[in-house]
Each structure stands twice: as C-alpha cells, then as structure tokens.
Amino acid sequence: MPLQQKVAIIGVGLLGGSLALALKKRKGIQLVGWNHRASSRRKAAKLLSVAPTFEKAVEGADIIVLCAHSGTITPVLKQLTKLVGPQTLIVDVSSVKGEVVQQASQIPGMNRYFVPCHPMAGKEKSGPSNADDQLYKGRFVFITPLPNTPASLIHRARKLWKNVGAIPIVMNPQTHDRSVALTSHLPHLLASALMNTYETQRHRSPSIRQAVGSGFRDFTRISAGNPAMWADIVEMNAVELKSFLSSFRRSLSVLEKNLRKGRSSYWLSFFKKARASREKL
Amino acid sequence: MPLQQKVAIIGVGLLGGSLALALKKRKGIQLVGWNHRASSRRKAAKLLSVAPTFEKAVEGADIIVLCAHSGTITPVLKQLTKLVGPQTLIVDVSSVKGEVVQQASQIPGMNRYFVPCHPMAGKEKSGPSNADDQLYKGRFVFITPLPNTPASLIHRARKLWKNVGAIPIVMNPQTHDRSVALTSHLPHLLASALMNTYETQRHRSPSIRQAVGSGFRDFTRISAGNPAMWADIVEMNAVELKSFLSSFRRSLSVLEKNLRKGRSSYWLSFFKKARASREKL
Numbered sequence: 001m002p003l004q005q006k007v008a009i010i011g012v013g014l015l016g017g018s019l020a021l022a023l024k025k026r027k028g029i030q031l032v033g034w035n036h037r038a039s040s041r042r043k044a045a046k047l048l049s050v051a052p053t054f055e056k057a058v059e060g061a062d063i064i065v066l067c068a069h070s071g072t073i074t075p076v077l078k079q080l081t082k083l084v085g086p087q088t089l090i091v092d093v094s095s096v097k098g099e100v101v102q103q104a105s106q107i108p109g110m111n112r113y114f115v116p117c118h119p120m121a122g123k124e125k126s127g128p129s130n131a132d133d134q135l136y137k138g139r140f141v142f143i144t145p146l147p148n149t150p151a152s153l154i155h156r157a158r159k160l161w162k163n164v165g166a167i168p169i170v171m172n173p174q175t176h177d178r179s180v181a182l183t184s185h186l187p188h189l190l191a192s193a194l195m196n197t198y199e200t201q202r203h204r205s206p207s208i209r210q211a212v213g214s215g216f217r218d219f220t221r222i223s224a225g226n227p228a229m230w231a232d233i234v235e236m237n238a239v240e241l242k243s244f245l246s247s248f249r250r251s252l253s254v255l256e257k258n259l260r261k262g263r264s265s266y267w268l269s270f271f272k273k274a275r276a277s278r279e280k281l
Numbered sequence: 282m283p284l285q286q287k288v289a290i291i292g293v294g295l296l297g298g299s300l301a302l303a304l305k306k307r308k309g310i311q312l313v314g315w316n317h318r319a320s321s322r323r324k325a326a327k328l329l330s331v332a333p334t335f336e337k338a339v340e341g342a343d344i345i346v347l348c349a350h351s352g353t354i355t356p357v358l359k360q361l362t363k364l365v366g367p368q369t370l371i372v373d374v375s376s377v378k379g380e381v382v383q384q385a386s387q388i389p390g391m392n393r394y395f396v397p398c399h400p401m402a403g404k405e406k407s408g409p410s411n412a413d414d415q416l417y418k419g420r421f422v423f424i425t426p427l428p429n430t431p432a433s434l435i436h437r438a439r440k441l442w443k444n445v446g447a448i449p450i451v452m453n454p455q456t457h458d459r460s461v462a463l464t465s466h467l468p469h470l471l472a473s474a475l476m477n478t479y480e481t482q483r484h485r486s487p488s489i490r491q492a493v494g495s496g497f498r499d500f501t502r503i504s505a506g507n508p509a510m511w512a513d514i515v516e517m518n519a520v521e522l523k524s525f526l527s528s529f530r531r532s533l534s535v536l537e538k539n540l541r542k543g544r545s546s547y548w549l550s551f552f553k554k555a556r557a558s559r560e561k562l
Contacts (some may be wrong), residue, residue: 038307057492120494140491169491180490182482185499192555193532197525199558201463210421210450211460212562213401215503219468222496223561229553234540234548242540245533251474252530259523261516266513271508274473277480278505279495 006030008057010076011067013046013125015093017131019065020048022164025133033055043128055083063089063160070094071230074103077114077218090114091157094179096236097144097173104146110148115157118142118176119166124224136254137165144173153231181240185233186248189241192230287311289342291335291357293325295404296374297348298412301329303445306414313338324409336364344370344441350513351375355384358395362388371395371435376383376461377517378454385427392427396438399423399457400447405505418446425454462521466514467529470522473511474505485546 009016012033023029031048031116034057035041038187042049051057058080066076073092081092090113092101102112111241119141125131145154158168171179194256198220202208236239258266288304290297292313304310312329315338316322322331332338339345339361347357354373361371371394375381380395385391400422403412422442424433439449452460470554479501483489515522 034335052288061413089431091363105511120492121495122494140490141486161373171488173487175488176492178440178489181488182479183489183492183497184494185540187475187497189536190475190533191500191550193529193536194471195555195558196551197529197532198463199554205460207456208464210423210461211401211457211464213403213420213465215403216464216468218499219472219562220559221499223552223555225552225556227371227549230552231545231548234542235545236538239541242537245537245540248474248478249530249537251478252471252526252533254473255470256526256530259519259526262516262519264512264516266457268508268510270477271473271506273480274476274504275478275506275508277483278501281498281501 004028005062006032006060006226007063007065008051008052009033009048009065009067010057012040012047012050012065012128014126015119015121015135016067017044017047017128018121018133018135019067019164021131021133022136024048026163028203029031032061034058040128047128047131054079058083060085061088063091063156066090066092066179068092068094069229070100070236071232072102073116074107077104077107077110080113081110084113088113089160091117091160093117093232095118095155095184096177097142097164098177099236101146101173106144108210111149112153114146115149115154116144116146116173117161117168118144118180119161121166122225124221126226126229130174134165134183136161141166141167141168141169141175143168144176145170166232171280178240181237182244185241185247186244188222188225189231189234189245190214191247195220227249245251285309285311286343287313287341288344288346289332289338290314290329290346290348291326292316292351293331295346295407295409296400296402297346297513298325298328298409298418299402299414299443300346300348303417304413305329309446312424312468313342315339316362320434321409328412335360336397339356339364341366342369343507344372344437346441347373347375348411349373349375350510351377351511353398354381355388358385358388358391359378361394364390365394369394369527370434370441372438372441372489374398374400376465376514377458379458380517382427382454383424392430393434395427396430396435396436397425398442399425399461400442400450402447403506405502407507411504415446416444420447422447422449423457424449424451425457429443432532433511458518459521463525464516466518466522468523469503469506469511470515471529472501474541476501476504488536
C-alpha cells in the first residue's frame with residue numbers, strides 16, 4: 001500500500017475491530033473509526049482513533065469498510081455517494097450478497113467505488129472488546145463485484161484482505177448465497193431450533209441438563225451468535241435458505257421412516273457416508 | 282478399594298482403554314483386558330495385560346466392565362452367568378439403557394451382579410490408541426439399576442466411577458434414554474444428515490468447500506463418530522429418538538413458513554431465545 005492511506009472503519013464491532021487491530025501492524029495506514037452509538041464509539045476508541053462525526057470519518061478516505069448487517073448496507077451507500085472522493089474504495093463484510101449487489105447496482109456509478117465482500121471469519125462473542133488481530137488469518141473472503149466493476153478496484157479489495165492474512169476469492173453473488181445458505185445459515189437455524197426445543201424440554205424434565213455433553217455443546221455453539229445479525233441474514237437469504245431447509249426437512253422424514261422400520265444396514269451406510277464426508281472436510 | 286481387586290475390561294477401545302489408563306494410577310488394582318479380535322488384543326496389550334482367553338480374563342474378577350455396544354450386552358451377560366463369582370460386579374458403558382435393563386432383568390439373578398452404566402464421555406476418534414486417562418474426569422456417569430438391585434452393589438458401581446474422577450448419577454432408564462435422545466442422538470442424526478446433504482451438494486458445486494467455516498466444522502464434528510456404534514444406538518433408542526425427530530421436523534415447518542412470510546420480529550425473538558438458552562448451558 002502507498003504511504004498514509006486513510007482507512008475508515010464504519011461500525012467497529014468484532015469484525016471492524018479485528019480489522020483495525022490487524023491493519024495497525026501495517027505501516028502507512030491512518031485508521032479512523034466510527035460507530036453510530038455513542039457507547040459503541042467509546043468502546044471503539046480503545047482500539048483506534050474515533051472521528052467526531054460520520055462525515056469526518058469518511059472524509060478523504062482511501063478505503064471505507066462498512067461493518068454493518070446486509071440489510072443496512074444500501075442506505076449507507078446512498079449517503080456515501082455525496083461524500084466519497086474519486087479514489088475511494090468501499091467494501092463491506094456482510095454475510096448475504098445477492099440483495100446487496102442488486103440494490104447497490106441501482107445506485108448510479110456505485111460500481112466505481114463499492115466491492116461487496118464477505119469474510120468467512122467470526123466468533124460467537126461480538127463487540128470490539130472481542131476483537132482479535134488474527135481473526136482473518138487464513139480465512140477465505142468472498143468478493144462478489146457489481147457488474148462492470150473496474151479490475152483495478154477489485155484488485156485493491158483483494159489487496160486489503162491479503163494485507164490482514166486472508167484469502168480473497170471472487171465469486172458470483174448467487175453462488176455465494178447458495179453456498180453459505182447450506183454451510184452457515186442452515187446449521188445456524190438447526191442449532192437454534194434445537195436450543196429452543198431443549199429449553200422447552202428442560203422445563204418439563206430438569207434432569208436433562210445432566211445429559212448435555214461436549215457433542216451438544218459443539219453442535220449448538222453457533223446459536224449463541226448475535227440475534228439481530230442472524231435475523232437480518234435469514235431475511236436477506238430467505239429464498240436459498242428455504243430451499244435447503246425444505247429439502248433437509250424431507251430428508252428427516254426419510255430418517256423417521258427408517259427409524260420405524262429398524263433396518264440396521266440403512267443406518268450403518270448412512271453414518272458411514274456422513275463420517276467419510278466429515279473426515280474429508 | 283481393598284487391596285488387589287481384579288478388574289477385567291472386556292472390549293478395550295477408547296472407553297475401555299481410557300478406564301484402564303485411569304485405573305492404572307490407583308493402587309491395589311490388577312487390570313486384565315480382553316478383545317474379541319486378535320488385532321484389537323494386540324493394540325490393547327500396549328495399555329494393559331491381556332488375558333489368553335475371555336474365560337481367563339473374567340475368572341475371579343471383582344469387577345467386569347463390558348465396553349460393548351448396547352445391542353451386544355445381553356448375549357455377553359448370558360455367557361457371564363456361568364463364569365462370575367458371588368462377589369462380582371458387572372458394569373457396562375453403553376449409550377442406551379431401556380432395552381439393556383429390560384433384557385438383563387429377564388436373566389435370573391442378574392440384578393445381583395449387573396449395574397448398567399453410561400458415562401457421558403467420548404471422542405470422535407475411537408480405538409485404544411486414542412485412550413486418555415483424563416477422559417472421565419468431571420463427566421457424569423448415568424447408572425440405571427435393574428429392579429431389586431442391592432444398594433451395596435450400586436454403591437460399588439458408584440465408587441468405581443468416582444475412582445476415575447467421574448460423577449455418578451442414578452436415574453431410571455426411560456428418563457435416561459429420553460434425555461440422551463434429545464441431547465446426543467438427535468444432534469448426531471442432524472449433523473450426519475447435514476454432512477450427507479453437503480456431500481451431494483459438493484458434487485454439484487465444488488466451490489461450496491470454500492464456504493465451510495468453523496461453525497460448520499463444530500456443528501458436524503460429532504458425525505465423525507463410529508458408524509457401527511451409532512447404528513446400534515439409533516436402533517436401540519428408536520422410539521424416543523423418533524418422537525424428538527418428528528417434533529423437531531414439525532418445528533422446521535414452522536420456520537419454513539416464517540421464511541416465506543419474512544417477519545423480522547419473529548426471527549429476532551427466535552434467535553434471542555436460542556442464544557439465551559445456549560448461554561445458560
């Protein structure tokens with residue numbers, strides 16, 4: 001990166017804060033943060049210099065990183081059209097890309113600034129106090145450009161992520177949303193649904209708590225994620241998620257039928273296939 | 282324990298091997314192991330002294346620990362009726378207790394020897410080479426006695442588990458099987474079903490591999506467990522498991538309906554409840 005690039009991080013939570021910590025170690029970067037809530041700005045100030053206003057934060061920025069939920073990216077992009085300079089790169093880190101790409105494409109000229117990104121990095125603990133300068137290390141970052149984005153702009157986005165140790169991958173937004181629907185959003189729904197079933201059962205039969213082992217803990221760990229973020233994700237990716245949820249539900253009917261029949265060869269082959277696939281992950 | 286108790290471990294795998302390692306550290310215990318397969322006996326011999334025959338292994342044993350799947354406990358118990366002495370305690374470590382208790386109760390006098398047990402301990406890696414002397418430390422062990430078992434016999438079983446750092450809990454077999462159906466068997470089915478869905482999808486769209494993050498890995502970790510053991514478990518606990526699977530499947534229909542409607546307040550409350558329950562675990 002050239003000397004003294006200004007990087008503005010809008011929304012300094014776990015992802016923004018971790019990016020700040022990782023970029024701090026690089027030379028020639030002036031970091032500025034901004035959070036909408038005053039209380040969040042005070043927390044952010046422990047990690048990086050916080051601007052007095054949103055406008056000051058993004059003023060003259062070479063790179064603006066929007067760390068907000070998928071549902072709130074478009075309004076911020078609209079605000080930014082009047083504030084960005086000709087050299088500004090805008091990226092985001094939100095989990096669902098189809099709608100973001102579609103909406104951003106309708107803002108005239110946005111393809112000259114905005115490169116949508118989704119780093120496959122996170123933790124169940126949110127907030128800047130859980131920020132970790134190693135969060136992006138070795139993680140894939142999906143880049144789903146708008147139509148007609150200059151190659152040089154995509155290159156700058158890739159470079160940003162490489163700078164913090166991540167592995168950028170350009171992908172179309174539909175493939176992205178379909179992939180994460182299966183590997184991230186469906187497991188999140190299932191883990192949360194199981195926690196809610198467990199909670200109902202726990203009130204009927206308190207001794208069930210003693211039957212919780214490490215398997216249950218691992219399986220349900222993701223359900224401790226940020227509820228507002230996840231409500232946003234399931235709404236933004238409802239179509240892909242519904243398609244996998246519905247086919248998964250049908251596969252559970254098949255399992256139910258086989259539980260009634262008691263065919264041991266069926267189960268052996270079912271568990272063998274699952275194990276073989278898990279061991280290849 | 283009195284000096285020179287003989288403890289026979291039948292089936293030296295992960296659970297039996299870990300028990301052997303943990304008991305080795307206690308004084309006054311003579312440990313003897315036995316595996317049906319010659320190749321498994323050779324592996325077991327790295328952990329403890331292996332008897333030349335099954336009969337020699339159990340001969341004069343104060344305690345016999347059956348480390349076999351739920352489905353194979355009854356035949357071994359029948360074999361043992363002719364081999365045990367009046368002071369012999371027999372325990373098992375299998376995961377489903379209702380059928381084991383019911384079948385063992387039909388063997389005359391078995392309540393004077395056999396105390397069914399289920400330690401909530403395990404790993405995805407099976408076999409004696411993964412044995413760990415700390416495996417039982419701090420783990421619950423469910424004890425589901427047969428009808429009319431002498432209190433002194435139950436006391437000896439509790440003592441055995443306390444000796445390796447575990448926490449014994451006496452429970453009726455139905456409550457046990459219902460509890461683990463929800464906290465262990467259902468998650469295992471779901472994780473395995475998701476792995477099988479993923480495998481199908483991976484062949485259609487290879488880029489999905491890149492969308493696998495730590496959440497997916499944690500969620501599916503349990504699906505790498507021993508297929509034969511799990512086939513046995515789902516068959517032995519089919520009734521309880523089917524009841525939870527069916528109600529879980531219905532709860533997924535409700536989620537599907539809400540994905541169609543797109544009510545953000547529904548999802549916020551759904552994820553908040555799940556997180557609150559997970560954080561209390």
